[in-house]
Amino acid sequence: MTAAPLMSEILPDLVEEIVYLLQGTGAEPLEAQVRALRITSICDCADDNCASFATVGEVKVARVVELQPVEGFLILDLNAADEICFVEVLGRPDVKYLLEEYYPR
Numbered sequence: 001m002t003a004a005p006l007m008s009e010i011l012p013d014l015v016e017e018i019v020y021l022l023q024g025t026g027a028e029p030l031e032a033q034v035r036a037l038r039i040t041s042i043c044d045c046a047d048d049n050c051a052s053f054a055t056v057g058e059v060k061v062a063r064v065v066e067l068q069p070v071e072g073f074l075i076l077d078l079n080a081a082d083e084i085c086f087v088e089v090l091g092r093p094d095v096k097y098l099l100e101e102y103y104p105r
């Protein structure tokens with residue numbers, strides 16, 4: 001099995017958007033994590049608006065960081081070790097398109 005792909009390879013613009021949106025939230029130190037995230041699986045909820053994905057094997061959410069994008073919803077879910085374990089992406093057809101290019105259904 002090959003390693004899960006880097007988010008920065010599949011969704012480079014989303015990485016930059018999240019880094020930008022982290023400014024002023026108090027969660028700026030997450031930038032380094034965001035740049036190194038790997039997409040381990042994509043959400044299978046089948047919601048047409050959903051382009052969320054997991055970034056670790058086991059998702060256990062302890063807290064969330066809600067960002068304020070111009071379009072849609074972006075929420076970082078962190079586990080008890082303060083690692084980003086899931087990225088909630090809603091209402092973002094641009095992201096969904098890129099994910100589906102990489103992970104055809």
Ligand SMILES: [Zn+2]
Nearest residue numbers: 043045050052
């Ligand atoms: Zn979903």
